[in-house]
Amino acid sequence: xESTQTxxxxxxxxxxxxxxxxxxSPQLARWLALKDWLQRPALPLxxxxxxxxxxxxxxxxxxxxxxxxxxxxxxxxxxxxxxxxVRDKRLPPPRQEKLNWLADLGYRGIKxxxxxxxxxxFIGRLSLGLVDLLLHPGQxxxxxxxxVIQKDGLHALPIISLMAFLLGAVxxxxxxxxxxxxxxxxxxVELVAITHLRELGPLIAAILVAGRSGSAYAAQLATMKxxxxxxxxxxxxxxxxxWLVFPKLAGLLITLPLLTVLADLAGLxxxxxxxxxxxxxxxxxxxxxxxxxxxxxxxxxxxxxAPVFALVIVLVGCMQGFLAKGGAExxxxxxxxxxxxxxxxxxxxxxxxxxxxxxxxxx
Numbered sequence: 001x002e003s004t005q006t007x008x009x010x011x012x013x014x015x016x017x018x019x020x021x022x023x024x025s026p027q028l029a030r031w032l033a034l035k036d037w038l039q040r041p042a043l044p045l046x047x048x049x050x051x052x053x054x055x056x057x058x059x060x061x062x063x064x065x066x067x068x069x070x071x072x073x074x075x076x077x078x079x080x081x082x083x084x085x086v087r088d089k090r091l092p093p094p095r096q097e098k099l100n101w102l103a104d105l106g107y108r109g110i111k112x113x114x115x116x117x118x119x120x121x122f123i124g125r126l127s128l129g130l131v132d133l134l135l136h137p138g139q140x141x142x143x144x145x146x147x148v149i150q151k152d153g154l155h156a157l158p159i160i161s162l163m164a165f166l167l168g169a170v171x172x173x174x175x176x177x178x179x180x181x182x183x184x185x186x187x188x189v190e191l192v193a194i195t196h197l198r199e200l201g202p203l204i205a206a207i208l209v210a211g212r213s214g215s216a217y218a219a220q221l222a223t224m225k226x227x228x229x230x231x232x233x234x235x236x237x238x239x240x241x242x243w244l245v246f247p248k249l250a251g252l253l254i255t256l257p258l259l260t261v262l263a264d265l266a267g268l269x270x271x272x273x274x275x276x277x278x279x280x281x282x283x284x285x286x287x288x289x290x291x292x293x294x295x296x297x298x299x300x301x302x303x304x305x306a307p308v309f310a311l312v313i314v315l316v317g318c319m320q321g322f323l324a325k326g327g328a329e330x331x332x333x334x335x336x337x338x339x340x341x342x343x344x345x346x347x348x349x350x351x352x353x354x355x356x357x358x359x360x361x362x363x
Contacts, residue, residue, distance in 0.1 A: 130246070164201065176279050196263075253307050
């Protein structure tokens with residue numbers, strides 16, 4: 001039988017006002033219509049309620065406030081417990097006092113040490129796996145390596161070609177405006193070639209691969225860990241690194257140098273196009289100048305960086321995936337961290353390479 005206390009009512013008695021009705025979702029609009037009467041009662045309130053759900057508890061707190069001293073009499077123990085639960089979930093957590101600078105420094109130092117320990121542990125396990133792989137080359141998953149080459153290499157050709165082409169065109173356009181004022185148009189070849197071959201070609205390829213493939217590695221491994229697929233693989237006696245890390249490492253070590261060569265060619269093509277349109281340097285003159293004035297060492301300097309960048313991208317992406325804990329939010333966090341850390345390390349390594357090459361006379 002339907003309850004007689006479904007519809008909200010205010011009943012005035014001798015010394016109190018009875019608040020009668022269920023605090024459930026169908027009645028919320030009526031309770032909100034009585035909000036002014038309930039917040040400023042002429043007499044003490046007595047609650048006469050048989051049912052209360054979470055939506056009703058939320059409206060109850062909006063009307064009477066979060067402090068129990070403001071709540072009407074007559075709540076059952078179960079209703080009071082529900083109100084406490086909704087109140088604690090609804091209200092923001094208390095603000096923590098700001099740590100002083102010394103405590104904050106110690107906290108950040110502990111986080112750095114913990115992260116370094118995790119990195120060393122991951123590199124150690126990876127090194128042991130590589131040694132075992134060298135002793136047993138048959139364990140290498142050739143099909144998975146080819147899959148990495150296809151997904152991270154072949155499918156990345158359009159975006160890397162376009163970005164490198166546009167970057168080469170922008171460098172030539174901005175540099176050509178300055179060179180034209182001095183009548184040194186032909187030196188646009190040196191500007192575009194040296195800048196792109198040594199720095200921008202390998203850098204743009206590595207950054208795009210870090211954002212495109214490094215994030216995919218982290219998301220894949222983090223999701224597999226959440227679904228306990230990695231634990232299942234190890235339960236079957238299989239090495240998770242042999243299936244999930246080594247094919248990515250081998251595939252990207254092959255792919256990224258090739259993508260770097262593609263980025264170099266696309267960047268030079270963009271510079272050649274702008275030089276032809278803006279500075280009246282024909283493509284033939286551009287390539288003749290490129291072959292006669294640019295040492296091939298600049299190309300090798302840029303190409304040497306590619307395998308190192310590939311190693312960093314795979315290490316960061318896979319390590320962040322293996323460290324994931326929690327739910328879907330953790331997958332997103334680890335994916336974001338993998339992209340940020342990989343790009344940051346790639347830029348740092350590029351700067352270190354520039355310093356080393358200048359010290360040994362390869363500038």
